[in-house]
Amino acid sequence: MPRQFFVGGNFKLNPATRVAKQNLINILNKADIDSNVEVVIAPPAIYLIPVLEAVRKDIKVSAQNSYIKKSGAFTGEISPAQLVDAGIPYVILGHSERRTLFHETSDLVAEKTRVALDEGLSVILCVGETLAEREANKTAQVVQDQLKPVVALLKPEDWKKVVIAYEPVWAIGTGKVATSAQAQEAHADIRAYLKQAVTPEVAESTRIIYGGSVTAANSKELATQPDVDGFLVGGASLKPEFVDIINSTRK
Template identity: 70%
Template structure:
C-alpha cells in the first residue's frame, strides 16, 4: 500500500491574536486540500481551533508530559488531550530538545505515554549543522530513534509519523536539497527495517521539516522516501495550501 502524503503545520508560539487565528482557519476551511493535514496551534487555541476547523483537518498539541496527572505545573497530559478530542501530539522537536533540554530518553518516555493514551505522535528527529558537516547525520537520527525503539512494541509504530527536521534548516531559510532529504529519509527507513521490522519501515511515513515553502515543496515531494512535510513559518501563510497540495499534478 502506498503511504498517504501527510502535512503538518506547527504554528509554534503563533498566532498572536484571535483575529489572526480566525483568518488562518478561514483560509484552510475554504481551500481544496488533497492530503492528510494536521495543524498544531499553541495549547491555548487547541480546543477552539478544533471546533471551527472542518473535520478533514486534525489538530495536534505541540507537546505533552509523560504522566497522566499530578503536580506538574504548566504541563498537559496525554489523558487530558485525549479527553479534549485532540488526536495528535508533536514530540521531540529540536526546540524542545535544545531550549528545554529534553533528552532522547525523555522524548521516548513521552512517546510511550502518548501512545498509551491513544494519541498519534509526530516524532521529530534531526542533526545540527556541526553534526551534518562531520557526517554524523545517520548516526544522530538512529540514536534519537533508538531511545524510542527501546520502549515500544512493533505495533506501536502504526501511530507514529517521523519528522526529519535538520536543526540547521529550521527557521533559517536553509533547506536540505531534495537529494539530501531523500538520502537521510532512506537511511531512517533502513534503520527502522533493522531496528523494528521491514514491515514497519515500509509503512511508516517519514516527513521532512526545515524551511519548507511554496518554492521547494514540489521537488521535495517527488522523492520516494519523503512522505510529506512538517511546516513551520509557512504554515501561517496562504502558501501553506500550496505546500499541502505539493503532490497535485
C-alpha cells in the same frame, strides 16, 4: 499499500492574537485541499479546543507537546489523557526546540512517546542533526541515536501511530533547506534503520516527513523523492502558501 502523504503545520508560539488565529482557520476552511493528503495543524495549547471546534473536519489538530503523567502537580504541563479527552488526536514530540531550548533528552522523548501512545494519541516524532553534526558526516548516527530509545520502548504495532519528522536543525527557521537529495538520503537512512531495528514491514509503512524551511517553492521537488512522505511546516503554515504545500503532490 502506499503511504498516505502527510502535511503538518506547526504554528509554534504563533499567532499572537485570536483574530490572527481565526484568519488562518478561515483560509484553510475555504481552501481547495487535496483529499488524499492527511492534514494536521498544531496551534498553541491555549487555542487547541477553539481550533478543533472551528476548523473543517478533514483537518486534524495536534498539540505541540505533552507530559509523561496523566495528572498531578506539574504546573504548566498538559497530559496525553487530557488531550484525548479534549478530542485532540495528535501530539508533536522531540522537536529540536524542545530538545535544545528546554533540554529534553532522547530518553525523555521516548518516554513521552510511550505514554502518549498508551493514552491513545498518535505521535509526530521529530529527529534531526545540527549543522556541525552534518558537516562531520554524523547525520545518520545522530538520528539513529535519537530513535534508539524510542525503538526500545515501542512494539512493532505501535509504529502505525507514529509519523517520523526528519528536521535538520540547521534548516529550521533559517531559510536554508536540505536539497531533495539530502532529504532523500536522510529519509532512506531512517527507513533502513527501522528495517534493521524494528521490522521490514514497519520500515515500509512508517511515514517519514521532512521539516525545515519548507515553502510552496521547494515542496514540489521535495515531494518527488521516494522516501519523503510529506512535510512538517513551520513559518509557511502561517501563510496562505500552506495550502499550496498541502497540494504539492496534486497532479
